[in-house]
Amino acid sequence: MFRSAINPLLLLVLTTHTYAKEMTEIEMLASRPTRCTYEYAFEMYGAHCGGLRLSKIPSLKGGIEILDFSDNKLQEIHADTLSSYSSIKFLYLSENTIYSIHKDAFAYLTNLQTLDLSKNVILQLTDSIFQLPSLRKLYLNGNPLLHLSLGGMEINKPIKAPLELLDLSDCKIKILPDFGILPQMVLYNISHNPLVKLDATSFSSMCKLTKVDLTESIEHIKLCDLKVSIMWFQERKVSFQLADYTQLNSKEFQNCPESNKPDNLNASYHICQNAYTEIQSVTSYRRTWLTIAGGLFGFLVGFVLLLYIMHRHNVAQTKKTTKAINTAPPSVEDRNATAILLNNAA
Ligand SMILES: *[C@@H]1O[C@H](CO)[C@@H](O)[C@H](O)[C@H]1NC(C)=O
Ligand SMILES: *[C@@H]1O[C@H](CO)[C@@H](O)[C@H](O)[C@H]1NC(C)=O
Numbered sequence: 566m567f568r569s570a571i572n573p574l575l576l577l578v579l580t581t582h583t584y585a586k587e588m589t590e591i592e593m594l595a596s597r598p599t600r601c602t603y604e605y606a607f608e609m610y611g612a613h614c615g616g617l618r619l620s621k622i623p624s625l626k627g628g629i630e631i632l633d634f635s636d637n638k639l640q641e642i643h644a645d646t647l648s649s650y651s652s653i654k655f656l657y658l659s660e661n662t663i664y665s666i667h668k669d670a671f672a673y674l675t676n677l678q679t680l681d682l683s684k685n686v687i688l689q690l691t692d693s694i695f696q697l698p699s700l701r702k703l704y705l706n707g708n709p710l711l712h713l714s715l716g717g718m719e720i721n722k723p724i725k726a727p728l729e730l731l732d733l734s735d736c737k738i739k740i741l742p743d744f745g746i747l748p749q750m751v752l753y754n755i756s757h758n759p760l761v762k763l764d765a766t767s768f769s770s771m772c773k774l775t776k777v778d779l780t781e782s783i784e785h786i787k788l789c790d791l792k793v794s795i796m797w798f799q800e801r802k803v804s805f806q807l808a809d810y811t812q813l814n815s816k817e818f819q820n821c822p823e824s825n826k827p828d829n830l831n832a833s834y835h836i837c838q839n840a841y842t843e844i845q846s847v848t849s850y851r852r853t854w855l856t857i858a859g860g861l862f863g864f865l866v867g868f869v870l871l872l873y874i875m876h877r878h879n880v881a882q883t884k885k886t887t888k889a890i891n892t893a894p895p896s897v898e899d900r901n902a903t904a905i906l907l908n909n910a911a
Pocket of ligand 2: 831
């Protein structure tokens, strides 16, 4: 009896198991979601549209803070493509075939912190990306056509984006663009580019820089032409990544002259430091005021609550007294008063 009850269940488990095993690749593909899914993670609401082979961004729910549209077939970003999603903080557009970006494409995304445009075919980059007021991380790596416009691009300096990470790796760049002062930049990835020179001035205006990735990017530069930058990295404790360090340890490198060191390096470094200090003080000023405002608000709420409790207490007290008066037997004087009143009426 017990046995016969358990057998059908076992059979069911076995059949589902074999079924799952025999699911073909086409079935797997068909079972993948075909529309964007929504998820609440890290206290943020996100839309996930990755790998859906979409050529345009569908109409999405408002209020999303994350949009993953990577691995699709988007080609152009127009001024209105993203204009209704101003709440987006993290935007992933890697592995599409984006070649054209309108100059106002991200204009409404004032909360945007991370923008991933890697592995596309961007022809012309717009300066407005560097003016996004909250942008900290920008990935432009793997855009083989980007170098065509990057050199001649007019960048309004100082740029407004508080960039901390900039990835320009694998973009066929020969000469690094001049971004001006980048006071909050920490990681600069310029690996896998055929650089023809490495000016120390490209780094001296990044005073918080801790890492530069130069892997397979300096092979075309004469050894002695690297000296000033390498010495700058050592002086300012910037770690730099290379595919091979043997050349830097050679006698030849040690004997390179140091004479042609530009004297504006320290100057731009200090301008950057001043800008950084200013940002820090603005942030702490804001924090102080927020704390004060928060404290004041808390006090007010507490005060109002206290008033309310006192009010409730008074109401209860009054009710109690009224009730006590109503239920108490009339005193002798009261009875007399009633008698007098009745007499007067009569
Ligand atoms: C820099 O970019 C390359 C290629 O895109 C990547 O492999 C590497 O990990 C990056 N380096 C750092 C320090 O993130
Ligand atoms: C630049 O600053 C460094 C460290 O503060 C100092 O050692 C160096 O002499 C300065 N160079 C010039 C040209 O002032």
